[in-house]
Amino acid sequence: MDLGLTGKVAIITGGTQGIGKATAERLAAEGAKVVIVARGQPRLDAVAAGIRAAGGAVHTVSADVAQPGEAQRIVAEALKAFGGIDIVINNAGTSATGAFESVTDSAWQADFDLKLFAAVRLVREAIPHIRQRGGGRIVNVTNIGAKQPGARTMPTTVTRAAGQAMTKALSKEYAPDNILVNSVCIGLVRAGQHETKAAAAGVDLETHYATIGKTVPLGRVGRAEEAASVITFLVSDMASFVTGSSINIDGGASAVF
Numbered sequence: 001m002d003l004g005l006t007g008k009v010a011i012i013t014g015g016t017q018g019i020g021k022a023t024a025e026r027l028a029a030e031g032a033k034v035v036i037v038a039r040g041q042p043r044l045d046a047v048a049a050g051i052r053a054a055g056g057a058v059h060t061v062s063a064d065v066a067q068p069g070e071a072q073r074i075v076a077e078a079l080k081a082f083g084g085i086d087i088v089i090n091n092a093g094t095s096a097t098g099a100f101e102s103v104t105d106s107a108w109q110a111d112f113d114l115k116l117f118a119a120v121r122l123v124r125e126a127i128p129h130i131r132q133r134g135g136g137r138i139v140n141v142t143n144i145g146a147k148q149p150g151a152r153t154m155p156t157t158v159t160r161a162a163g164q165a166m167t168k169a170l171s172k173e174y175a176p177d178n179i180l181v182n183s184v185c186i187g188l189v190r191a192g193q194h195e196t197k198a199a200a201a202g203v204d205l206e207t208h209y210a211t212i213g214k215t216v217p218l219g220r221v222g223r224a225e226e227a228a229s230v231i232t233f234l235v236s237d238m239a240s241f242v243t244g245s246s247i248n249i250d251g252g253a254s255a256v257f
Protein backbone atom coordinates (compact mmCIF):
# COMPACT_ATOMS: atom_id res chain seq x y z
CA MET A 1 0.00 0.00 0.00
CA ASP A 2 1.39 3.41 -0.97
CA LEU A 3 1.33 5.64 2.10
CA GLY A 4 2.21 8.74 0.08
CA LEU A 5 5.51 9.22 1.90
CA THR A 6 7.91 8.93 -1.02
CA GLY A 7 10.18 11.99 -1.13
CA LYS A 8 8.69 13.58 1.99
CA VAL A 9 11.23 15.08 4.38
CA ALA A 10 10.74 14.13 8.03
CA ILE A 11 12.61 15.45 11.06
CA ILE A 12 12.57 12.96 13.94
CA THR A 13 14.02 14.03 17.26
CA GLY A 14 15.37 11.26 19.46
CA GLY A 15 15.81 9.21 16.30
CA THR A 16 18.60 6.94 17.51
CA GLN A 17 16.85 4.67 20.00
CA GLY A 18 13.48 3.15 20.79
CA ILE A 19 10.41 4.73 19.20
CA GLY A 20 12.31 7.44 17.31
CA LYS A 21 14.72 4.98 15.72
CA ALA A 22 11.92 2.60 14.75
CA THR A 23 9.96 5.52 13.26
CA ALA A 24 12.95 6.81 11.29
CA GLU A 25 13.60 3.33 9.89
CA ARG A 26 9.95 2.84 8.99
CA LEU A 27 9.56 6.23 7.31
CA ALA A 28 12.79 5.72 5.36
CA ALA A 29 11.53 2.30 4.24
CA GLU A 30 8.37 4.03 3.01
CA GLY A 31 10.49 6.36 0.86
CA ALA A 32 10.74 9.41 3.12
CA LYS A 33 14.00 11.31 3.56
CA VAL A 34 14.67 11.33 7.27
CA VAL A 35 16.60 13.79 9.42
CA ILE A 36 17.41 12.14 12.72
CA VAL A 37 18.36 14.25 15.72
CA ALA A 38 19.99 13.15 18.97
CA ARG A 39 22.95 14.18 21.09
CA GLY A 40 25.17 11.13 20.64
CA GLN A 41 27.04 11.01 17.32
CA PRO A 42 28.05 7.31 17.48
CA ARG A 43 24.41 6.17 17.64
CA LEU A 44 23.44 8.68 14.95
CA ASP A 45 26.12 7.19 12.71
CA ALA A 46 25.03 3.62 13.45
CA VAL A 47 21.33 4.26 12.78
CA ALA A 48 22.14 6.24 9.62
CA ALA A 49 24.36 3.42 8.36
CA GLY A 50 21.52 0.94 8.85
CA ILE A 51 19.05 3.16 6.99
CA ARG A 52 21.46 3.74 4.11
CA ALA A 53 22.25 0.02 3.91
CA ALA A 54 18.53 -0.61 3.48
CA GLY A 55 18.44 1.93 0.61
CA GLY A 56 17.03 4.86 2.59
CA ALA A 57 17.95 8.56 2.60
CA VAL A 58 19.07 9.98 5.94
CA HIS A 59 20.83 13.00 7.39
CA THR A 60 22.03 13.20 10.99
CA VAL A 61 22.08 16.22 13.28
CA SER A 62 23.85 16.00 16.62
CA ALA A 63 21.95 18.42 18.85
CA ASP A 64 20.55 18.78 22.35
CA VAL A 65 16.97 19.79 21.55
CA ALA A 66 16.57 21.30 25.03
CA GLN A 67 19.01 24.08 24.10
CA PRO A 68 17.59 27.31 22.62
CA GLY A 69 18.96 27.88 19.14
CA GLU A 70 19.29 24.23 18.21
CA ALA A 71 15.89 24.15 16.49
CA GLN A 72 17.11 26.78 14.06
CA ARG A 73 20.18 24.70 13.24
CA ILE A 74 18.16 21.48 12.86
CA VAL A 75 15.79 23.13 10.39
CA ALA A 76 18.68 24.76 8.49
CA GLU A 77 20.43 21.39 8.20
CA ALA A 78 17.26 19.65 7.02
CA LEU A 79 16.75 22.30 4.33
CA LYS A 80 20.38 22.05 3.23
CA ALA A 81 20.30 18.25 3.10
CA PHE A 82 16.90 17.69 1.49
CA GLY A 83 15.53 21.08 0.32
CA GLY A 84 12.33 21.26 2.38
CA ILE A 85 10.39 19.96 5.37
CA ASP A 86 7.07 18.08 5.34
CA ILE A 87 6.95 16.27 8.68
CA VAL A 88 8.15 16.97 12.22
CA ILE A 89 8.05 14.30 14.90
CA ASN A 90 8.83 15.65 18.37
CA ASN A 91 9.91 12.45 20.08
CA ALA A 92 13.05 13.14 22.14
CA GLY A 93 12.35 12.73 25.81
CA THR A 94 12.82 10.66 28.88
CA SER A 95 10.91 9.79 32.01
CA ALA A 96 11.21 12.30 34.88
CA THR A 97 9.11 11.55 37.92
CA GLY A 98 9.46 11.84 41.66
CA ALA A 99 7.76 12.70 44.91
CA PHE A 100 6.41 16.24 44.43
CA GLU A 101 8.46 17.82 47.23
CA SER A 102 11.66 16.32 45.85
CA VAL A 103 11.36 17.88 42.41
CA THR A 104 13.50 21.01 42.29
CA ASP A 105 12.97 24.09 40.15
CA SER A 106 15.87 23.04 37.96
CA ALA A 107 14.33 19.58 37.41
CA TRP A 108 11.02 21.21 36.44
CA GLN A 109 12.82 23.59 34.11
CA ALA A 110 14.86 20.80 32.51
CA ASP A 111 11.70 18.79 31.83
CA PHE A 112 9.92 21.75 30.26
CA ASP A 113 13.01 22.53 28.17
CA LEU A 114 13.26 18.96 26.85
CA LYS A 115 9.62 18.05 26.39
CA LEU A 116 7.80 21.31 25.75
CA PHE A 117 10.15 24.09 24.64
CA ALA A 118 12.06 21.75 22.29
CA ALA A 119 8.79 21.07 20.47
CA VAL A 120 7.67 24.71 20.60
CA ARG A 121 10.91 25.88 19.04
CA LEU A 122 11.19 23.17 16.40
CA VAL A 123 7.58 23.57 15.27
CA ARG A 124 7.95 27.37 15.15
CA GLU A 125 11.06 27.10 12.98
CA ALA A 126 9.64 24.38 10.73
CA ILE A 127 6.11 25.69 10.09
CA PRO A 128 7.00 28.35 7.48
CA HIS A 129 8.80 25.66 5.46
CA ILE A 130 5.99 23.10 5.85
CA ARG A 131 3.55 25.78 4.73
CA GLN A 132 5.68 26.42 1.63
CA ARG A 133 5.21 22.76 0.66
CA GLY A 134 1.43 23.17 0.77
CA GLY A 135 1.01 21.48 4.13
CA GLY A 136 2.39 18.62 6.17
CA ARG A 137 2.27 16.79 9.46
CA ILE A 138 3.41 17.23 13.04
CA VAL A 139 3.29 14.45 15.62
CA ASN A 140 4.06 15.07 19.27
CA VAL A 141 5.04 11.98 21.24
CA THR A 142 3.77 12.25 24.82
CA ASN A 143 2.76 9.92 27.63
CA ILE A 144 -0.54 8.42 28.79
CA GLY A 145 0.05 10.18 32.11
CA ALA A 146 -0.66 13.48 30.32
CA LYS A 147 -4.38 12.66 30.45
CA GLN A 148 -4.35 10.71 33.68
CA PRO A 149 -1.76 12.13 36.08
CA GLY A 150 -1.08 10.00 39.12
CA ALA A 151 0.81 10.49 42.37
CA ARG A 152 4.58 10.90 42.00
CA THR A 153 4.38 11.44 38.24
CA MET A 154 5.60 15.03 38.06
CA PRO A 155 7.14 16.80 36.29
CA THR A 156 6.51 14.47 33.30
CA THR A 157 2.72 14.40 33.47
CA VAL A 158 2.52 18.19 33.65
CA THR A 159 4.90 18.82 30.76
CA ARG A 160 3.11 16.14 28.73
CA ALA A 161 -0.27 17.72 29.44
CA ALA A 162 1.16 20.96 28.07
CA GLY A 163 2.27 19.03 24.98
CA GLN A 164 -1.26 17.73 24.53
CA ALA A 165 -2.70 21.26 24.80
CA MET A 166 -0.13 22.52 22.32
CA THR A 167 -1.10 19.74 19.90
CA LYS A 168 -4.77 20.71 19.98
CA ALA A 169 -4.10 24.44 19.71
CA LEU A 170 -1.67 23.98 16.80
CA SER A 171 -4.16 21.74 14.99
CA LYS A 172 -6.76 24.54 15.07
CA GLU A 173 -4.31 27.30 14.16
CA TYR A 174 -2.70 25.54 11.21
CA ALA A 175 -5.61 23.60 9.73
CA PRO A 176 -6.08 26.40 7.15
CA ASP A 177 -2.47 25.73 6.04
CA ASN A 178 -3.19 22.00 5.68
CA ILE A 179 -0.76 21.24 8.50
CA LEU A 180 -2.21 18.36 10.49
CA VAL A 181 -1.08 18.06 14.11
CA ASN A 182 -1.64 15.01 16.31
CA SER A 183 -0.12 13.32 19.31
CA VAL A 184 0.49 9.80 20.50
CA CYS A 185 0.42 8.90 24.18
CA ILE A 186 2.87 6.15 24.99
CA GLY A 187 2.35 3.61 27.77
CA LEU A 188 5.11 1.03 28.22
CA VAL A 189 7.19 0.39 25.11
CA ARG A 190 10.54 -1.40 24.82
CA ALA A 191 13.20 1.29 24.45
CA GLY A 192 16.48 2.67 25.66
CA GLN A 193 15.07 4.21 28.83
CA HIS A 194 13.97 0.77 30.09
CA GLU A 195 17.39 -0.70 29.28
CA THR A 196 18.98 2.07 31.38
CA LYS A 197 16.52 1.51 34.26
CA ALA A 198 16.99 -2.27 34.28
CA ALA A 199 20.78 -1.92 34.17
CA ALA A 200 20.72 0.62 37.03
CA ALA A 201 18.60 -1.75 39.12
CA GLY A 202 20.82 -4.71 38.20
CA VAL A 203 17.81 -6.56 36.79
CA ASP A 204 17.88 -8.70 33.65
CA LEU A 205 16.13 -6.77 30.86
CA GLU A 206 13.63 -9.50 29.93
CA THR A 207 12.77 -9.98 33.61
CA HIS A 208 12.17 -6.21 33.86
CA TYR A 209 9.87 -6.28 30.80
CA ALA A 210 8.00 -9.34 32.06
CA THR A 211 7.42 -7.66 35.43
CA ILE A 212 6.16 -4.33 34.11
CA GLY A 213 4.27 -6.07 31.29
CA LYS A 214 1.97 -7.64 33.91
CA THR A 215 0.47 -4.19 34.53
CA VAL A 216 -0.64 -3.90 30.89
CA PRO A 217 -4.07 -5.29 29.88
CA LEU A 218 -2.56 -6.89 26.75
CA GLY A 219 -0.10 -8.59 29.09
CA ARG A 220 3.15 -7.29 27.69
CA VAL A 221 5.28 -4.25 27.00
CA GLY A 222 4.89 -2.89 23.46
CA ARG A 223 7.54 -2.95 20.76
CA ALA A 224 8.99 0.30 19.40
CA GLU A 225 7.90 -0.82 15.91
CA GLU A 226 4.28 -0.92 17.11
CA ALA A 227 4.50 2.73 18.13
CA ALA A 228 6.29 3.58 14.87
CA SER A 229 3.41 2.04 12.88
CA VAL A 230 0.87 4.40 14.48
CA ILE A 231 3.12 7.44 13.98
CA THR A 232 3.69 6.40 10.35
CA PHE A 233 -0.08 6.16 9.87
CA LEU A 234 -0.54 9.68 11.29
CA VAL A 235 1.99 11.23 8.90
CA SER A 236 0.73 9.28 5.88
CA ASP A 237 -1.99 9.93 3.31
CA MET A 238 -4.11 7.41 5.24
CA ALA A 239 -4.67 10.00 7.99
CA SER A 240 -5.53 12.97 5.76
CA PHE A 241 -8.66 13.87 7.76
CA VAL A 242 -7.14 13.38 11.21
CA THR A 243 -5.92 16.44 13.11
CA GLY A 244 -6.07 17.51 16.75
CA SER A 245 -6.30 13.85 17.78
CA SER A 246 -4.42 11.86 20.35
CA ILE A 247 -3.92 8.10 20.16
CA ASN A 248 -2.94 5.96 23.13
CA ILE A 249 -0.29 3.36 22.28
CA ASP A 250 -0.37 1.48 25.55
CA GLY A 251 -1.84 -2.01 25.22
CA GLY A 252 -4.96 -0.76 26.98
CA ALA A 253 -3.18 0.58 30.07
CA SER A 254 -4.80 4.01 30.22
CA ALA A 255 -8.17 4.38 31.92
CA VAL A 256 -9.05 7.25 29.62
CA PHE A 257 -9.31 7.62 25.83
Ligand SMILES: NC(=O)c1ccc[n+]([C@@H]2O[C@H](COP(=O)([O-])OP(=O)(O)OC[C@H]3O[C@@H](n4cnc5c(N)ncnc54)[C@H](OP(=O)(O)O)[C@@H]3O)[C@@H](O)[C@H]2O)c1
Pocket residue numbers: 013014015016017018019020037038039040041043063064065066091092093094095114141142143144186187188189190191192193194224
Ligand atom coordinates in the same frame (compact mmCIF):
# COMPACT_ATOMS: atom_id res chain seq x y z
N1 LIG B 1 9.35 3.83 26.11
C1 LIG B 1 8.36 4.09 26.94
O1 LIG B 1 7.89 3.19 27.65
C2 LIG B 1 7.78 5.49 27.01
C3 LIG B 1 6.72 5.74 27.88
C4 LIG B 1 6.14 7.00 27.90
C5 LIG B 1 6.62 8.01 27.08
N2 LIG B 1 7.68 7.74 26.25
C6 LIG B 1 8.17 8.85 25.43
O2 LIG B 1 8.38 8.43 24.09
C7 LIG B 1 9.50 9.12 23.53
C8 LIG B 1 10.48 8.11 23.00
O3 LIG B 1 10.90 7.34 24.10
P1 LIG B 1 11.82 6.04 23.99
O4 LIG B 1 11.57 5.29 25.23
O5 LIG B 1 11.65 5.42 22.66
O6 LIG B 1 13.25 6.76 24.07
P2 LIG B 1 14.70 6.14 24.28
O7 LIG B 1 14.81 4.77 23.72
O8 LIG B 1 15.08 6.37 25.70
O9 LIG B 1 15.54 7.13 23.35
C9 LIG B 1 15.52 8.50 23.58
C10 LIG B 1 16.02 9.19 22.32
O10 LIG B 1 15.97 10.61 22.54
C11 LIG B 1 17.27 11.16 22.38
N3 LIG B 1 17.38 12.28 23.30
C12 LIG B 1 17.21 12.29 24.64
N4 LIG B 1 17.41 13.52 25.15
C13 LIG B 1 17.70 14.32 24.08
C14 LIG B 1 18.04 15.69 23.94
N5 LIG B 1 18.11 16.50 25.00
N6 LIG B 1 18.29 16.17 22.71
C15 LIG B 1 18.23 15.37 21.62
N7 LIG B 1 17.92 14.05 21.70
C16 LIG B 1 17.68 13.54 22.91
C17 LIG B 1 18.23 10.00 22.69
O11 LIG B 1 19.50 10.15 22.10
P3 LIG B 1 20.73 10.85 22.90
O12 LIG B 1 20.70 10.32 24.30
O13 LIG B 1 21.97 10.46 22.12
O14 LIG B 1 20.49 12.31 22.82
C18 LIG B 1 17.47 8.85 22.01
O15 LIG B 1 17.66 8.89 20.60
C19 LIG B 1 10.06 10.00 24.64
O16 LIG B 1 9.58 11.31 24.53
C20 LIG B 1 9.53 9.34 25.91
O17 LIG B 1 9.43 10.22 26.99
C21 LIG B 1 8.26 6.53 26.20
